[in-house]
Amino acid sequence: xxxxxxxxxxxxxxxxxxxxxxxxxxxxxxxxxxxxxxxxxxxxxxxxxxxxxxxxxxxxxxxxxxxxxxxxxxxxxxxxxxxxxxxxxxxxxxxxxxxxxxxxxxxxxxxxxxxxxxxxxxxxxxxxxxxxxxxxxxxxxxxxxxxxxxxxxxxxxxxxxxxxxxxxxxxxxxxxxxxxxxxxxxxxxxxxxxxxxxxxxxxxxxxxxxxxxxxxxxxxxxxxxxxxxxxxxxxxxxxxxxxxxxxxxxxxxxxxxxxxxxxxxxxxxxxxxxxxxxxxxxxxxxxxxxxxxxxxxxxxxxxxxxxxxxxxxxxxxxxxxxxxxxxxxxxxxxxxxxxxxxxxxxxxxxxxxxxxxxxxxxxxxxxxxxxxxxxxxxxxxxxxxxxxxxxxxxxxxxxxxxxxxxxxxxxxxxxxxxxxxxxxxxxxxxxxxxxxxxxxxxxxxxxxxxxxxxxxxxxxxxxxxxxxxxxxxxxxxxxxxxxxxxxxxxxxxxxxxxxxxxxxxxxxxxxxxxxxxxxxxxxxxxxxxxxxxxxxxxxxxxxxxxxxxxxxxxxxxxxxxxxxxxxxxxxxxxxxxxxxxxxxxxxxxxxxxxxxxxxxxxxxxxxxxxxxxxxxxxxxxxxxxxxxxxxxxxxxxxxxxxxxxxxxxxxxxxxxxxxxxxxxxxxxxxxxxxxxxxxxxxxxxxxxxxxxxxxxxxxxxxxxxxxxxxxxxxxxxxxxxxxxxxxxxxxxxxxxxxxxxxxxxxxxxxxxxxxxxxxxxxxxxxxxxxxxxxxx
Amino acid sequence: xxxxxxxxxxxxxxxxxxxxxxxxxxxxxxxxxxxxxxxxxxxxxxxxxxxxxxxxxxxxxxxxxxxxxxxxxxxxxxxxxxxxxxxxxxxxxxxxxxxxxxxxxxxxxxxxxxxxxxxxxxx
Numbered sequence: 001x002x003x004x005x006x007x008x009x010x011x012x013x014x015x016x017x018x019x020x021x022x023x024x025x026x027x028x029x030x031x032x033x034x035x036x037x038x039x040x041x042x043x044x045x046x047x048x049x050x051x052x053x054x055x056x057x058x059x060x061x062x063x064x065x066x067x068x069x070x071x072x073x074x075x076x077x078x079x080x081x082x083x084x085x086x087x088x089x090x091x092x093x094x095x096x097x098x099x100x101x102x103x104x105x106x107x108x109x110x111x112x113x114x115x116x117x118x119x120x121x122x123x124x125x126x127x128x129x130x131x132x133x134x135x136x137x138x139x140x141x142x143x144x145x146x147x148x149x150x151x152x153x154x155x156x157x158x159x160x161x162x163x164x165x166x167x168x169x170x171x172x173x174x175x176x177x178x179x180x181x182x183x184x185x186x187x188x189x190x191x192x193x194x195x196x197x198x199x200x201x202x203x204x205x206x207x208x209x210x211x212x213x214x215x216x217x218x219x220x221x222x223x224x225x226x227x228x229x230x231x232x233x234x235x236x237x238x239x240x241x242x243x244x245x246x247x248x249x250x251x252x253x254x255x256x257x258x259x260x261x262x263x264x265x266x267x268x269x270x271x272x273x274x275x276x277x278x279x280x281x282x283x284x285x286x287x288x289x290x291x292x293x294x295x296x297x298x299x300x301x302x303x304x305x306x307x308x309x310x311x312x313x314x315x316x317x318x319x320x321x322x323x324x325x326x327x328x329x330x331x332x333x334x335x336x337x338x339x340x341x342x343x344x345x346x347x348x349x350x351x352x353x354x355x356x357x358x359x360x361x362x363x364x365x366x367x368x369x370x371x372x373x374x375x376x377x378x379x380x381x382x383x384x385x386x387x388x389x390x391x392x393x394x395x396x397x398x399x400x401x402x403x404x405x406x407x408x409x410x411x412x413x414x415x416x417x418x419x420x421x422x423x424x425x426x427x428x429x430x431x432x433x434x435x436x437x438x439x440x441x442x443x444x445x446x447x448x449x450x451x452x453x454x455x456x457x458x459x460x461x462x463x464x465x466x467x468x469x470x471x472x473x474x475x476x477x478x479x480x481x482x483x484x485x486x487x488x489x490x491x492x493x494x495x496x497x498x499x500x501x502x503x504x505x506x507x508x509x510x511x512x513x514x515x516x517x518x519x520x521x522x523x524x525x526x527x528x529x530x531x532x533x534x535x536x537x538x539x540x541x542x543x544x545x546x547x548x549x550x551x552x553x554x555x556x557x558x559x560x561x562x563x564x565x566x567x568x569x570x571x572x573x574x575x576x577x578x579x580x581x582x583x584x585x586x587x588x589x590x591x592x593x594x595x596x597x598x599x600x601x602x603x604x605x606x607x608x609x610x611x612x613x614x615x616x617x618x619x620x621x622x623x624x625x626x627x628x629x630x631x632x633x634x635x636x637x638x639x640x641x642x643x644x645x646x647x648x649x650x651x652x653x654x655x656x657x658x659x660x661x662x663x664x665x666x667x668x669x670x671x672x673x674x675x676x677x678x679x680x681x682x683x684x685x686x687x688x689x690x691x692x693x694x695x696x697x698x699x700x701x702x703x704x705x706x707x708x709x710x711x712x713x714x715x716x717x718x719x720x721x722x723x724x725x726x727x728x729x730x731x732x733x734x735x736x737x738x739x740x741x742x743x744x745x746x747x748x749x750x751x752x753x754x755x756x757x758x759x760x761x762x763x764x765x766x767x768x769x770x771x772x773x774x775x776x
Numbered sequence: 777x778x779x780x781x782x783x784x785x786x787x788x789x790x791x792x793x794x795x796x797x798x799x800x801x802x803x804x805x806x807x808x809x810x811x812x813x814x815x816x817x818x819x820x821x822x823x824x825x826x827x828x829x830x831x832x833x834x835x836x837x838x839x840x841x842x843x844x845x846x847x848x849x850x851x852x853x854x855x856x857x858x859x860x861x862x863x864x865x866x867x868x869x870x871x872x873x874x875x876x877x878x879x880x881x882x883x884x885x886x887x888x889x890x891x892x893x894x895x896x897x898x899x
Contacts, residue, residue, distance in 0.1 A: 653800040674830060674861045681832045685799045730869075744869045745833040751868045 005317050013313060017306040024302060028295030033269065036206075036291055037256040040271035040284045043208065043223065046200055051277040054086050054186055055165055059146055062167040062184045065094065069171065069181075072096070072108055076121075079112045082186060083119055088196075090114055090162060090189040093124055095131050096182035097141065107132065113187070140166035140183045148279050150215045151190055161190040161219075163212075163278065193278075194221045202226065205290030207233060211243050211281045218243075223282070233287060234265035246272040246283040259285070327356045331363060338367075388425075391453075395425040398456055401463045403432060405598075412628055413506040414441050417597035418621040419605055421568070421614065428455025429566050429617035430463055434470040436503070442470045442479075444501040445518065445564040445621050449540075458495045461487060462541070476501040476514035477549040480538065484516065488545035496542040500535075500564050509556040509625040509661040514549045516541045519567065519582075522589060524600070525665075526559025526632050527639045530590040532582070533562070557665035558641055558658065559632040561595045561624040563604070568618035572608050580612045597622035630658050638707040645684070647691050647700055652684045655702050659713075666706055668773055675752045676704075676711050679769050682745030683715040683724075687765075691719050706773075715767045722765055723758040725750070781808050788812065792824040797835030805838045813842065817849030822884065826857035836871045843872075852876065852891075856884055 061078060064070075070078075075094045082092045091113025098107050109124035109131050124131045131137050136149045146167040153161050164187045171181040197210040202224035209226065212219040220239055222230075230237060241263060249257060249272045259268045267288040274281050330348050338345045347364050351357065402420055410416065410433075418431045428448030436442050446462055448455040465486055469479045480501055487497070498518035502511050513521075513533065517540030520532045538549035556562065565585070572580040585604065592603050601622045608618060632641045643658050645651030656677050663673045680702055691698040698718055705712040729750075730743035750756060753769045760766070779801035780794040789812070797805060812821065821842055825831075843853045855877045858866055866872060878884040 649800045653798070656798070671861055677830070678832055678865065681798055681834075685832075685834065744836055744871070748833055748865060748868050 005321050006314060009313070009317065010310070013310060017303075017310075021299060021302060021306075025295065025299055028298055029292060032291040032295055033256060036269055036271050036284065036286045039202075039206065039286075040208075040255065040273040040282050043200055043202075043282045043284065044273035044275050047196065047210070047275050047280075047282070048277045050088065050196060051188070051275070054089060054188070055146065055277055057082065057086055058092075058165055058167045058184050058186045061094075062146075062169040065169040065184065066171070066181065075108070076110045076112065079110060080119060083112055083114065086186070088188065088192060089186045090160070090192060091187040092185055093131075094182055094184050095124060095137055097180045098132070136164040136166050136185060137183050140168045141180050144168050144170075144180065148277070151212050151217065151219050154187070162187045163190065163193070164188075190219060190221075193219075197221045197223045200224050202284075205229065205293070206284055206286045208282060208284040209239055209242070211246065211283055213279050213281075214247055223284075233268075233285075237264055237285075242270065242283055242285065245270060246281060250274060250281060258288075324354075324356060327352070328359070331356075331360060335363065344371075391425040394453070394456060395422065398422075398426050398460070401432075401460065402430065408433065409435055411435050411438055411441055411506040413626060414504060414623060415597050415626050416441075416443065416621070416623040417601040418445075419601060419619070421605070421609075421618040423568065423614060423617050424452050426453060426456035427451060427617035428459050429568065429619040430459045431564070431619055431621045432463065432466055432470070433621075433623075434467070436471050436473060439505060439507050441504045441506060441623075442476070442501070443504065443564070443621060443623060444470075444499055445566065445619060446497050446499040446541075447518065447566040447568075447617070447619070449496045451616065454493060454495065458487075458493070458497065458542075462497055462499075475551060476503050476512055477538075477551045480514050480516050480541065480549040481547070484539075484541045484547050484549075485545050487542045491542050494542075496540040498540045502562070502564075504556075504623065504625065506625065506627070508657055509558065509560075509627075509665065511554050511556060511562070513552045513554065514538070515552075516547070516549060519565070519570070521562050521564045522582075522586060523554075523556075524561045524563060524589045524592075524595055526557060526595060527634050528590050528592075528595065530586045532586075555661050555665040556625040557632075557662040558626055558630040559595060559624065560665060561597055561600060561622055563589060563600065564621040564623075565604075566617060566619040568614055568616040569604065569608055569620060571616060572612035572614045572618065574612040580608055595624065597624050625661075627654075627658060629654070638705045638712075641704045641706075643702045643704065644699070645702070647688055647698055649685070649688065652681060652688055655684055656681055659702065659704055662704060663706075663711065668706075668711065672711070672771070672773060672775065675771060675775075676713065679749050679752055679771070680713055680715070682749050683713075683767055683769070686724055686745060687715060687717045687719065690722055691717060694719055709773055711771050711773055713769045713771075715769075716764045718764050721760050723760075724767070725756055725758050779804055781805060783808075783812075788815075789818055789820055790822040790824060792827065794827040796830040797828060797838070798830060798832040799834035802834035802838055805835070806841070809838060809842055809845075813845045818846050818851045820852045820854060820888070821846055822854045822856055824856045824881070825859065825862055828859065828862050831858075831862040831865045833865075833869065836865065836869055839871050854878060854884055854887075856881055 061082060079092050079094055083089055091111060093109050093111040095109035096107065107125040111122045111124045112119050113122065114120070135152065139149065140147050146165065149164040149166065151161055151163050164185050166183045166185045168183050169181050170178040172178055193210065200223050202208055207226040207229050208223035210221045210223055220243060245260070249255065249270070255273060256269060256271045259270050264285070269286045269288065269291060271284040271286065272281060327348065334345045334347050345367065347360060347367065352360070403418070405417065416433055418433070420427065420429050420431060422429070428451050430446045431444065433441060433443040444466055446459065448459045448462070462483065465483045466479070469482055472479075474482070480499060483499070497516070499516045500513070500518035500521060501515070502513040504511050513535060515535045515537045517537060520535040520537070522530055522532055524530045533552065533554065535552050536550045539547040570580055570582050570585060574580055588604060588607055589600060592600055594600075601620050604620050605618070608614065629644050630641055632639065634640070641658070641662050643655045645655040659680050660673055660677050663676060668676070684700065684702060687700045691700065700715065700717040703714040703716070705714070724746045727743055727746060730747055749769065753771050755770045757768045758766070759768075778795055779797055781804065782792040782794060784790060791808065791812070793805070795801070812818070823839065839853065839855070846853055853872065853876060855866065855872050857880050858877065863877075866877065878887065
């Protein structure tokens with residue numbers, strides 16, 4: 001958190017600091033420049049202040065001379081007065097004009113000047129000096145104004161370099177014309193100017209010169225400590241160049257500028273000012289570093305202050321942030337120690353009123369309520385575990401109600417396979433089968449209307465009733481009727497059951513089937529044709545106590561399989577969102593290569609489990625009639641049943657029964673069944689008689705071949721060669737006394753069959769009889 | 777369905793055959809016939825076949841045996857009301873003359889009355 005707060009605030013602070021620095025730096029720079037400019041002006045004013053009183057004094061003398069017009073004899077006294085009044089004045093004269101050549105108009109210019117502390121006199125009016133031609137006189141007289149001279153070397157008395165302030169004075173004539181009467185002067189020695197300049201204080205680091213106006217000879221005198229500072233600034237600096245630039249600046253009216261690059265060793269400013277009195281200039285060089293030193297120092301201080309502020313800010317932010325984040329962090333750590341289902345974490349005791357305090361209180365409430373919730377859940381889990389355990393026991397009890405494969409003795413000639421996969425631990429489906437006696441098997445499949453415990457309990461009642469009624473010998477419709485009557489009583493839960501119940505005669509393959517609202521079974525014939533049984537359905541069990549049920553009769557051929565199932569099969573959901581459905585189940589059964597119940601059952605259950613999601617109990621019961629002594633196979637054209645009965649009249653009767661059931665199961669008309677049976681009986685009986693007579697090991701068989709149009713019966717035996725067809729036909733017209741009892745059977749066979757054919761093949765008698773499925 | 781042989785005590789010479797008469801059940805009828813034929817000479821023996829479903833040559837042999845036992849003594853064997861499948865077998869082997877097969881008991885009675893009348897007239 002601290003990081004983010006700083007990351008957000010620091011750029012703002014730094015930005016503000018930078019902008020403030022920029023503004024300050026600019027202002028300081030401007031201030032420094034103005035200061036430098038002003039320094040030059042002040043220097044100039046200082047010089048002026050020294051010189052201006054002298055100017056004023058000389059002009060006063062000049063005006064007195066004009067007004068009073070004293071006699072020449074008083075001139076020396078006045079000149080000496082000037083020298084006395086202004087000690088800075090080196091020398092002074094009053095030089096008179098000679099207007100006309102007359103006696104009274106003799107040149108006159110007494111000059112008093114200082115030398116070695118005394119006032120000395122010199123007459124400038126000597127013919128050799130000719131003062132009236134000299135610039136200090138001439139310019140004032142011609143311009144009629146006070147004027148400063150350029151520096152010059154005076155040879156009139158002082159023999160020194162000087163500058164002279166010349167003030168003209170006039171005489172008023174009668175015609176009121178003011179004519180020039182002379183010039184009063186005050187000389188300033190250049191040495192004095194130099195000293196005066198050297199005495200002027202300069203700002204630290206600056207260098208300056210006092211410069212005379214441009215002329216053939218000019219003076220350039222350093223101000224203050226310039227000479228001392230110059231070597232460290234730039235020993236090779238050419239003051240004359242500076243002077244030229246200064247003159248140019250002044251000519252343009254500039255007073256301050258940066259020195260052109262290359263002129264000096266380091267960047268510097270040049271300030272220039274003209275004196276108001278002497279017409280000299282003050283030139284000032286201020287190194288940039290010097291000028292900005294103060295500004296830089298100020299900025300440095302500001303930066304330091306800024307940095308200190310930053311540190312303080314970070315410290316303050318850290319402190320405040322820590323005040324919030326530390327307790328929050330402590331809270332997070334405390335909560336983090338909480339493991340799943342383990343909320344024994346200690347919360348810091350923070351009697352705070354801020355958000356952290358509120359958060360802590362909220363966490364405490366949450367922890368306490370979660371703890372309660374977990375305790376409750378743990379208790380629920382214990383209860384749930386107990387319930388689960390009980391459900392497991394219930395499931396095993398329920399499974400125990402179902403017959404296990406091989407656990408019940410079945411009559412010979414029936415094969416049965418069944419399974420129940422509950423959707424929950426206990427389910428509402430059931431199946432069962434019972435050997436009623438040696439010849440009968442009762443089987444049932446049921447589906448209670450709901451799932452789970454209520455369904456399981458209801459199913460348990462059903463199982464009890466079914467077990468009690470199954471072996472009573474009652475027909476399926478009666479059994480359903482009685483179960484219904486019992487379950488309707490006290491059925492306050494309004495549950496109901498669909499049941500399919502059948503009774504198989506294992507000798508004949510006959511099934512009596514009754515259904516209480518259950519989905520009709522599918523019949524898969526030995527040759528792989530699958531179709532639902534046409535069943536007359538009654539009301540589901542448990543709804544109406546007066547419900548009646550009817551029986552549907554059907555016959556299985558050996559090898560036919562009946563498949564009973566609950567809607568858990570057909571209503572299982574396939575991944576494509578459709579139900580598994582009766583069509584898919586039909587296809588599945590017809591494509592199976594082996595029709596035996598256990599194979600079919602496994603095939604159905606595996607396919608449904610693999611391709612669909614069961615949402616309900618899934619129960620399948622498959623049963624087939626497979627009498628011992630009968631085998632079957634399929635050829636391209638026909639279905640064959642090979643019957644190998646015992647060689648006895650009982651065996652013959654049994655073969656008749658097999659044949660009768662097989663043909664009935666394939667919907668051969670009753671009289672045709674009868675014909676076929678008669679033929680079989682006659683042929684087999686003949687074989688039995690002949691083999692009984694012979695004795696010893698022997699075999700006989702009846703192959704029943706069923707094509708689309710024909711019934712082909714082939715009787716084989718391994719007895720001695722015997723062709724019944726070769727016997728003479730019995731004399732059916734003979735009187736009763738003359739009639740032979742034998743031979744009738746063959747007569748019947750000949751009469752009923754479409755064709756009869758005997759052959760002897762590999763030690764066997766082979767009798768083949770054909771007849772059409774429908775009489776021609 | 778096996779064979780049932782029903783005889784009214786009041787009329788022991790009429791046997792009603794119910795079910796199947798074939799090689800496996802014919803011995804049962806043979807046994808009954810042994811008992812009945814002991815009372816020879818019988819004027820007549822009637823087989824009521826209205827409920828006989830199946831007949832094979834083994835059964836026909838029983839009828840022929842009965843004829844051989846009774847007819848030499850002047851008795852008659854009559855068949856009443858055979859079902860089509862059974863009638864077909866009877867017709868094939870002609871085990872009973874056409875005159876010995878009657879549609880029902882009334883036809884038989886009328887025939888028998890007629891015989892008695894003829895016999896009386898002959899006497």
